[in-house]
Amino acid sequence: MATGRTHRPATRSRGIPEATVARLPLYLRALTALSERSVPTVSSEELATAAGVNSAKLRKDFSYLGSYGTRGVGYDVEYLVYQISRELGLTQDWPVVIVGIGNLGAALSNYGGFASRGFRVAALIDADPAMAGKPVAGMPVQHMDDLERIITDNGVSIGVITTPAGAAQQVCERLVAAGVTSILNFAPTVLSVPEGVDVRKVDLSIELQILAFHEQRKAGEGAAAAEAALPPAARESAVDGTSTASGTSSGAANTASDTAANTASDERKGPDGEVPAVMPA
Amino acid sequence: MATGRTHRPATRSRGIPEATVARLPLYLRALTALSERSVPTVSSEELATAAGVNSAKLRKDFSYLGSYGTRGVGYDVEYLVYQISRELGLTQDWPVVIVGIGNLGAALSNYGGFASRGFRVAALIDADPAMAGKPVAGMPVQHMDDLERIITDNGVSIGVITTPAGAAQQVCERLVAAGVTSILNFAPTVLSVPEGVDVRKVDLSIELQILAFHEQRKAGEGAAAAEAALPPAARESAVDGTSTASGTSSGAANTASDTAANTASDERKGPDGEVPAVMPA
């Protein structure tokens, strides 16, 4: 091609890889910070560092959006903020409901970042009648009975579930039946939804378990010795050559969870080396 | 089964793909539920359904752990619970500290799932002197000044950061310097850490933005109450599957060619209030 002078995804139809989509918010955040500091342009290298990825990946990601940079110069910060916002659908308003106003639901309701960018908490819903009317984050909690009406009246298409696990699937079904097509699930359970509905989950204990897995191997060789030992022989030094200073930084909930975590040479272990590496079984 | 010495994966010691590791907690949760119902064995198909993945993936994942199933029968639930727990390092105790006891930090402190499986909240830490001594989740909040001592005394290697974004990097550095090698970051910022330290992040607004992206391309515009939204030249594109959701196989490469007319030339700064993203207030 090499045509277009216009900034426009020439032949680039919308086929943005999921991994790229998951990183766009990261770039957007970094760009917003630059914008607030009135930085006019930024190179892929600088922006990548700020977002915690490498520059090749960033450029490739941006290439799916179109040609928004200028060779030899970099990217115009404001323009890119706008383009990414638009791509993510943040130029429109997304009313959201939070169902389950317990500790977590209340905390999220108060979370500033919520409303920061295109999202607006349209309603807080809880099944407990005693909660009804109570103000949380300056907003009266509404009862579950009104869920359908609330969804409809506000044109809500995104729901956040912060109920106990046992109630999540049922709440999910009601949300979907009422018209919600995207769900962010904080309840530790797998939701099953009809096709066309997106679910993303945020799960504290899963994240901790993943960390524990890696942590376990930093604690020196010898895990799993109780039962079958087998010549370690491992130890193939991974390549890694991440020249970029900062180490890992890992990925989002699902989709792309990179966690570089190459166990390169870790005989170092933390200062506190007490935890028994080998469990008694 | 496999009497005698359980033959280990042999050449398969350390090489569990990251994607597999990220799913092990999911399998474990499903297995635990089965265990509680005293179900003795389960097939890959059943377990996969319960965990929200497909059976081929599940079997492949398990193959990295070893041969723990029985052909023609399935997997022994209890045995698999144990093997996965061990693999994830959950047979040992992981003391964890939570830094930043605002709304979110307090909510997490109270979160039951925390202690459920190998993890134990060793301390709650906050920078606000007014918080010191106050009980949260039945535990007195301690002051940031004591962070290093707390980490050391308790042999903490996993830290959870729930501070405002602005404080996160500094807290992170102190945690790492004190010996923490795994961090779960809830603050909306990229943490940079030395090699050997794992960071996983949980970020509400990123998740919402990803959902918004997909939402935007479902059914054109959808129920947005829309204000003076600029026409995003909606193009179709198959929704792709994401995370846990079951459906999502509809690939359908977007055909079309034409060029999306992004007529966006309006004012970019929509009606957004530009609220600074801060954590719980």
Add this chain to the structure above:
DNA sequence: GGTTGTGAATAAATTCACAGCA
């Protein structure tokens, strides 16, 4: 000079499909 954008190469993850065993 400097930096983007992108084909080509590589790596990682997923899915297929079936041999092999209980």
Add this chain to the structure above:
DNA sequence: TGCTGTGAATTTATTCACAACC
């Protein structure tokens, strides 16, 4: 017969490296 375990095929993601352009 039924279901696991896994090589092979496929798809998706990342990285390389350099031509194109400012």
